Amino acid sequence: MVADTAELSGQADGGAAAAASSLHYCEGAAALQLGDGFFRPESRPSRDLGVLLAALLARGELELVQPLAVLDLMAGCGIRALRYGLEAGASAVWANDADADRLPVLQRNLVPLEAAATPLEITAQTAQKLLAGCLLEERRFGLVDLDAFGCPTALVPAALEALQFEGVLYLASTDGRSPTGHDRSAAIRSLGAAARAHPASWELALRLQIGVVARAAWAMGRGIRPLFSFSEGRTFRTAIQLQRRADARQERQLGLLAHCHACGEQLEQSLLQLRQWPACACIGEPPPLAISGPLWLGSLQYAPTLAAMQRLVPQLPTGCVARSSERLLARLLADPGLPARCWPSAELGRRLGGGPPATQALLQALEAEGYTALRSGVMDGMFRCNAPWPRVLELAAALNR
Numbered sequence: 001m002v003a004d005t006a007e008l009s010g011q012a013d014g015g016a017a018a019a020a021s022s023l024h025y026c027e028g029a030a031a032l033q034l035g036d037g038f039f040r041p042e043s044r045p046s047r048d049l050g051v052l053l054a055a056l057l058a059r060g061e062l063e064l065v066q067p068l069a070v071l072d073l074m075a076g077c078g079i080r081a082l083r084y085g086l087e088a089g090a091s092a093v094w095a096n097d098a099d100a101d102r103l104p105v106l107q108r109n110l111v112p113l114e115a116a117a118t119p120l121e122i123t124a125q126t127a128q129k130l131l132a133g134c135l136l137e138e139r140r141f142g143l144v145d146l147d148a149f150g151c152p153t154a155l156v157p158a159a160l161e162a163l164q165f166e167g168v169l170y171l172a173s174t175d176g177r178s179p180t181g182h183d184r185s186a187a188i189r190s191l192g193a194a195a196r197a198h199p200a201s202w203e204l205a206l207r208l209q210i211g212v213v214a215r216a217a218w219a220m221g222r223g224i225r226p227l228f229s230f231s232e233g234r235t236f237r238t239a240i241q242l243q244r245r246a247d248a249r250q251e252r253q254l255g256l257l258a259h260c261h262a263c264g265e266q267l268e269q270s271l272l273q274l275r276q277w278p279a280c281a282c283i284g285e286p287p288p289l290a291i292s293g294p295l296w297l298g299s300l301q302y303a304p305t306l307a308a309m310q311r312l313v314p315q316l317p318t319g320c321v322a323r324s325s326e327r328l329l330a331r332l333l334a335d336p337g338l339p340a341r342c343w344p345s346a347e348l349g350r351r352l353g354g355g356p357p358a359t360q361a362l363l364q365a366l367e368a369e370g371y372t373a374l375r376s377g378v379m380d381g382m383f384r385c386n387a388p389w390p391r392v393l394e395l396a397a398a399l400n401r
Contacts, residue, residue, distance in 0.1 A: 030082045037105075045322065053143070066164055069140075070084045077106065078105070094120075099124065157220075176234025195208060197261075199382075209238055210296035223244070256293035260281070267289070303336060345381050348393070372384075
C-alpha cells in the first residue's frame with residue numbers, strides 16, 4: 001500500500017514526524033522510501049512468494065542445513081532484502097545494486113535490519129563483479145535473488161556457483177520478446193535456443209528460462225528442482241533449487257516443443273530420445289512445424305514446497321501475504337505444469353466456430369476418458385492435457401451442440 005504522508009506525519013512529533021513522512025510505501029513488515037528508481041507495486045505477489053520461500057529455507061524445511069544467508073543481487077530500493085530479514089528470518093542479508101546513486105536510499109531503508117541485529121552488507125557493484133568475488137572467496141548463500149532487468153542468462157552460471165547445496169535461485173527476466181517467439185534472433189543469442197510463436201507464449205518463456213538454468217547446473221555436475229514458476233505479464237519468475245547431483249534421468253526433461261499453426265496440434269520430444277516428428281492432425285500435406293527449444297519439459301511447480309508455503313501463511317503476521325498472493329499460490333498448487341502441451345480455450349472457439357465450450361466441462365470430459373487435463377496456473381484462460389488434439393476438438397464440438 002502507498003501510505004498517506006499527512007497521516008504518517010500526524011502520528012509523530014518533531015523529528016519523528018519528518019522521519020515518518022519519508023516512509024511513503026508499506027508492504028508486509030516493510031516501510032520504506034522508493035527513491036527515483038524503477039519499482040512496481042503490482043509485483044507484490046512475487047515478493048510475498050519470495051518471503052514465504054525464504055521463511056521455509058530459514059526454518060530448514062527445504063533441506064538447507066546452514067542458517068539462511070540471502071544475497072539480493074539487484075536490490076533497487078531494498079524492499080526484498082528488508083522483507084527477507086524482517087519477515088522470513090534470514091540470518092544474514094547482502095543487498096547490492098550497481099547504481100551507486102541509490103545507495104543512500106538503500107542504506108536508509110535497511111536501517112531496521114541493523115536495529116534487529118541482522119548481519120547486513122550493502123554494496124554498489126555490478127552483479128558480475130560481486131559474483132566473481134563470491135567465487136574467489138568461496139562465499140555461498142541459501143537464497144540468491146536475481147531480479148534482472150532484461151535477460152539474466154549471462155549471470156546464471158555465476159549465480160548458481162554462489163548457492164549452497166539445496167539453496168534456491170529466485171530468478172526474474174523482463175525480456176518479454178525473445179523467449180515468447182517475437183524476436184527469434186535475440187532468442188538464439190540470449191537463450192541459446194529457438195523460440196517460435198506459440199499459443200502459450202508465457203509458459204514457453206518460463207520453460208526456456210528453466211532450460212537455461214538446467215544446462216548451467218548440469219555443466220557444474222549439479223541438478224535442479226523447479227519449485228514454482230509464474231509470469232507477471234511479460235516478467236517471468238521461477239524459483240529453482242540447486243541439488244548436489246541430478247536426479248536419475250533428469251536430462252530427459254530437456255527437449256523440444258513443436259506447434260502446427262495449421263491444425264493447432266502440439267508435440268514434444270526429449271533431446272535424449274530425439275526422432276522424426278510424428279504426424280500432426282493436418283489433412284494432406286502439413287506446413288513445417290514451429291519448433292522451440294531446447295527447453296524444460298518437466299514440471300513447473302513442486303507441490304510439496306507450494307503446500308508448505310501455503311501452510312506457512314497463517315503463521316506469519318497479518319498482512320505479510322496479500323490476498324492476491326494467496327490466490328496465486330493456490331493456482332500454482334493446482335497445476336503442476338504437466339504436460340507441457342497447453343492451449344488457450346479461445347483456440348477451440350476459433351477452430352470450431354462460435355464460442356469455446358465451458359472449460360470445466362471439457363476438462364471433466366477429458367478426465368473421464370483417462371487423460372490428464374488441467375487449467376493452466378501460468379496463464380489465465382488456458383488448459384493443458386495429454387489427449388490427442390483431434391480428440392480434444394471432438395469433445396469440445398460435442399459439448400457445443
